[in-house]
Amino acid sequence: MRLIARALTAEAFAPFGEVLAAPDAPGRIAIDRALETRRAQARPSLSFTHKQPSALPLVSTTMERHRHSSQTFIPMQAGRWLVLVAPHGAAGRPDMERARAFVARPDQGVTYAADVWHHPLTVLDRAARLAVFMWKDGTPSDDEFVEVAPFEIHLPEAEAAHGL
Numbered sequence: 660m661r662l663i664a665r666a667l668t669a670e671a672f673a674p675f676g677e678v679l680a681a682p683d684a685p686g687r688i689a690i691d692r693a694l695e696t697r698r699a700q701a702r703p704s705l706s707f708t709h710k711q712p713s714a715l716p717l718v719s720t721t722m723e724r725h726r727h728s729s730q731t732f733i734p735m736q737a738g739r740w741l742v743l744v745a746p747h748g749a750a751g752r753p754d755m756e757r758a759r760a761f762v763a764r765p766d767q768g769v770t771y772a773a774d775v776w777h778h779p780l781t782v783l784d785r786a787a788r789l790a791v792f793m794w795k796d797g798t799p800s801d802d803e804f805v806e807v808a809p810f811e812i813h814l815p816e817a818e819a820a821h822g823l
Contacts, residue, residue: 738784
């Protein structure tokens with residue numbers, strides 16, 4: 660399967676979570692409603708990650724979800740990065756035929772809603788550092804990874820350069 664990543668917009672991403680951006684004018688924006696846990700015993704978890712860029716096209720067979728928690732990624736130092744989501748399909752697994760790929764700018768973060776299938780963090784242009792927030796209770800249900808049929812993600816400019 661072949662996916663073309665498009666620019667990340669709040670409207671296109673809305674079924675899967677929330678796009679985050681700092682305010683353009685002085686002030687504060689609260690993102691509290693996007694942060695969700697479905698387990699009373701879960702505790703907040705804030706971590707930092709450093710990722711090296713991936714080669715394109717990206718070829719993968721892995722998707723993940725956090726059934727009981729939202730998961731937020733906030734770039735601290737980054738170039739563009741990839742956001743890939745899929746709705747539920749048969750038996751609750753990701754429906755990769757309806758998957759959507761987006762390219763996030765360095766000034767955009769995302770919160771995946773609880774129980775949303777997504778691809779592990781992938782950065783594009785250069786090494787990146789991101790803050791990651793979610794809720795955990797230390798059980799295996801904190802993270803679920805599944806293998807799916809192989810898929811490729813391409814960027815629009817690569818398609819144009821090759822006349823596709």
